Amino acid sequence: MTDSSAADVRTALDLLDAASTVTVLCHVQPDADTIGSGLALAIALDRAGTSVQVSFATPARLPDSMVGLPGTEFLTAPDEVRTDVDLVVTVDAGSRERLGALGDRLDGAVSLVIDHHRSNTRYGTHHLIDPAAESTTAVLAALFDAGNVVVDRDLAHCLFAGLVTDTGSFRWVRPGTHLLAERLLATGIDAAAITRSLLDTHPFGWLPMLGRVLGSARLVPDAAGARGLVYAVVRRADVGGLRSEEIESVVDIVRTTAEAEVAAVFKENDHGWSVSLRAKSVVDVSTTATRLGGGGHRFSAGYTVTGDVEDAVAALVAALE
Numbered sequence: 001m002t003d004s005s006a007a008d009v010r011t012a013l014d015l016l017d018a019a020s021t022v023t024v025l026c027h028v029q030p031d032a033d034t035i036g037s038g039l040a041l042a043i044a045l046d047r048a049g050t051s052v053q054v055s056f057a058t059p060a061r062l063p064d065s066m067v068g069l070p071g072t073e074f075l076t077a078p079d080e081v082r083t084d085v086d087l088v089v090t091v092d093a094g095s096r097e098r099l100g101a102l103g104d105r106l107d108g109a110v111s112l113v114i115d116h117h118r119s120n121t122r123y124g125t126h127h128l129i130d131p132a133a134e135s136t137t138a139v140l141a142a143l144f145d146a147g148n149v150v151v152d153r154d155l156a157h158c159l160f161a162g163l164v165t166d167t168g169s170f171r172w173v174r175p176g177t178h179l180l181a182e183r184l185l186a187t188g189i190d191a192a193a194i195t196r197s198l199l200d201t202h203p204f205g206w207l208p209m210l211g212r213v214l215g216s217a218r219l220v221p222d223a224a225g226a227r228g229l230v231y232a233v234v235r236r237a238d239v240g241g242l243r244s245e246e247i248e249s250v251v252d253i254v255r256t257t258a259e260a261e262v263a264a265v266f267k268e269n270d271h272g273w274s275v276s277l278r279a280k281s282v283v284d285v286s287t288t289a290t291r292l293g294g295g296g297h298r299f300s301a302g303y304t305v306t307g308d309v310e311d312a313v314a315a316l317v318a319a320l321e
């Protein structure tokens, strides 16, 4: 289902085959695509007799919504990740910065970057990148096929987690997406339960948080060449003890605004703001985010910024011109 070059696929398989020890790195603030990819790769490598660890730099714990994924026994705390391995693989991380403190594991290492972000900066020694792929797990599915890896129920569970999340529950699809989904479903996975846990389960506190945050939403009709920007601000005080899953869900509501082509959610963090951008059909927010120091996909991207949120909004409006 993907368009990676045959040579890149062959090289990736050869690297994975030759390695006895592998570290798989997921991106910070992990989503189900990076974790599903990391765990699927770990399961497949372990079955082939390879010693493998999977890690991500922050936060300290795996998000609750992902604890039911197969392969979590391969997850390793960042400070326990081996420093000397035959191969370091990164999954779904568009730049070295997305690896956080674990980025230094690439120094002097043979590395394989597996990804689908079109803003990928090609920061490894080898790359398997398909910007047309729906998810990094779809890139992995094609890699498994090329390597004759049998995709059983456990692997299908991990691959489906990334596919259903990155396609927005199969909203953003292309020819072949549903064929891949069908293959994964045919292994007997409980797709409804996986999807509910990943995308449709929030604690009650999510509702009053949405009330506060959505109440702060603003529409800027003149922005983005008069196509419109809608944004909302998620302050620490709004969040309380809520999880990343609740915070990340906000943009999916904000982006439905009819009067705006572009949606943004400013999420307060230790250093300032982490910003999620979404576009519907015309504006390329990958370019916008890259201009502001981040990256992503054409219709879904992000970046971080310091300072007042008012200044951050003004800078975004300027970048969208």
Ligand SMILES: [Mn+2]
Pocket (backbone or CB within 6 Å): 033, 034, 092, 116, 135, 136, 166
């Ligand atoms: Mn992804």
